Amino acid sequence: MTTGASDPKAKPEALGRVTFLDGQNELPMLEVSTAWSTAVIYLHGAHVTQFKKHDEPPLLFMSQCSRFTEGQPIRGGIPVIFPWFGPREGLRQHGFARVQTWELKEFAPAPDGSVSLRFRLPDSPEAAAFPPFTADYIVTVNQSLTLQLVITNLSKDAEFTFENCLHSYFEVGDVTALSISGLKGLSYLDTVGGSVEKTETSDALRISSEVDRIYQNASDTVAIFDPRLGRKIRVEKQGSASTVVWNPWIAKSRQMPDFGDEEYERMICVESGNVASNSISLPPGGSSTLTVKLSSETLK
């Protein structure tokens, strides 16, 4: 089923469209098309698996080995990490939001050609371990991709402490040729070989081995220069004090059943959230919004 025209007076071809489809493994999927771009979103994890401007290669990396299975995370695209980041004793890694089937609450093709969709995380036994909350995720598709994760603490008396992260996987031409700027001078937790606190000294980060770093108090825009694909990707954000950079490199790639052995060569994760010492504590009735805008331009 396809739907688009909300403003009968608007020119049909300028309006965005949303198509409801059965995706891989028949998981419910939404295909969004605008005058500039297309995007694919699964209700499973409210997971954006594709964003592509008509005149550029896909922005997001998706593993050819990814699962599309109830209860399992999708490998690639933008996993929504909440309400905890990383391992947690006796619980699944990276929280439960990315393996839940979210509800599509509303979608609106706007007169300017953008399309916005709002998803809500349904209640679940895992959520019951936390104070009552709502988690809404708004995805806006146009020349760029904007994501907003809004968490509200519905409790009358309990504080709600959590971590969140939009774990974006970017498609790159050659991971060893790219450089990442916007992190210089920041302290980071280097989780490769233990969790050691270090300071970023390079003007632009280069990747030549496994990288798994949690940059703290990192609220600036990060740019990824990709000479092989001839483009620059910008990761702009608000309401986020952590930036995570990850590439599994060779050995870790071979350990991951849902990731190809050579796929590390053409992906880099630059993630935006609030993790570790930057976790969020919301007072009763409080609300927080994590906003991430992903855009790209061709290098001249």
Ligand code: TA6
């Ligand atoms: O964001 C980086 C990280 O925390 C790495 O430590 C690595 O484990 C990655 O996430 C992927 O985690 P996953 O649970 O999706 O395999």
